[in-house]
Amino acid sequence: MSPNLAEGLGEDLVEAVRAGFLRFAQGYLHGADDDFAYTLKIDHTLKVLDVATAICQGEGLTADMALAPRLAALLHDVGRFPQYREYRTFRDRDSVNHAKLSVRHLLREKLLEGVPAHMRRLVLGAVYLHNARLLPATLPPELLQAAKIVRDSDKLDIMRIMIEHFSLPHAAHPEVSLDAKHHPTNYTPEVLACVMAREVSDYRRIVWVNDFKLLIVGWLYDLNTATACRLLNDTGRMEAVLDLLPQDENILALREQIAADLAKRLKGDYLA
Numbered sequence: 501m502s503p504n505l506a507e508g509l510g511e512d513l514v515e516a517v518r519a520g521f522l523r524f525a526q527g528y529l530h531g532a533d534d535d536f537a538y539t540l541k542i543d544h545t546l547k548v549l550d551v552a553t554a555i556c557q558g559e560g561l562t563a564d565m566a567l568a569p570r571l572a573a574l575l576h577d578v579g580r581f582p583q584y585r586e587y588r589t590f591r592d593r594d595s596v597n598h599a600k601l602s603v604r605h606l607l608r609e610k611l612l613e614g615v616p617a618h619m620r621r622l623v624l625g626a627v628y629l630h631n632a633r634l635l636p637a638t639l640p641p642e643l644l645q646a647a648k649i650v651r652d653s654d655k656l657d658i659m660r661i662m663i664e665h666f667s668l669p670h671a672a673h674p675e676v677s678l679d680a681k682h683h684p685t686n687y688t689p690e691v692l693a694c695v696m697a698r699e700v701s702d703y704r705r706i707v708w709v710n711d712f713k714l715l716i717v718g719w720l721y722d723l724n725t726a727t728a729c730r731l732l733n734d735t736g737r738m739e740a741v742l743d744l745l746p747q748d749e750n751i752l753a754l755r756e757q758i759a760a761d762l763a764k765r766l767k768g769d770y771l772a
């Protein structure tokens with residue numbers, strides 16, 4: 501972690517919230533089959549915090565300004581634990597909106613105790629908005645910044661998880677990819693068209709595992725910060741997801757578009 505973000509009272513708050521989150525999340529582990537789901541989300545959460553910290557640093561935020569995005573990164577998926585315990589799925593459309601559930605449970609568990617009221621509102625807002633398909637057009641600037649950083653951090657780490665998951669010959673846990681159907685070459689043309697049009701796709705359109713990969717590729721168009729684009733490039737995650745798709749001529753055209761658009765974003769250009 502950067503020294504300037506590790507200094508001061510802010511870091512004590514992050515540590516306290518982190519400890520509270522771990523106590524809450526580890527309470528779901530009980531040595532049974534579903535421990536994998538909770539472990540996956542604990543691991544994801546801690547990595548999203550790391551990515552959020554790196555983005556805050558890359559974007560030049562002060563330790564104070566970084567606090568809301570970092571606390572929201574720690575708490576964004578609190579709802580995944582009760583969601584999986586009750587419904588045995590991570591599919592919101594078959595259960596509940598897990599961001600709403602995160603807000604309800606983090607309040608119930610008092611996971612923001614000791615956090616000043618203004619900061620608490622920012623964290624709750626960013627948690628609530630982390631999985632919205634699009635952010636509302638008007639948001640207070642501090643909330644907008646926190647929400648954007650959490651969304652970027654979450655996406656970058658979901659890419660890591662999906663690359664690991666889709667690289668397994670027989671995924672033991674189809675829940676990880678929201679139970680999308682396996683097929684080596686099938687994908688839904690509308691999902692591809694959406695990415696080619698640089699539009700944000702929708703989880704509800706996913707039928708095949710390749711649709712999920714296409715949706716993830718399309719996240720290039722939903723990254724908010726230059727630092728997230730740089731991390732995406734440095735980690736090679738975009739290439740890795742593209743490699744997992746069938747290499748037909750449509751996908752090759754997509755690869756060309758994505759490579760050109762990522763290069764533009766890295767130069768600081770806005771995309772069309």
Ligand SMILES: [Fe+2]
Nearest residue numbers: 576577630631
């Ligand atoms: Fe989430």
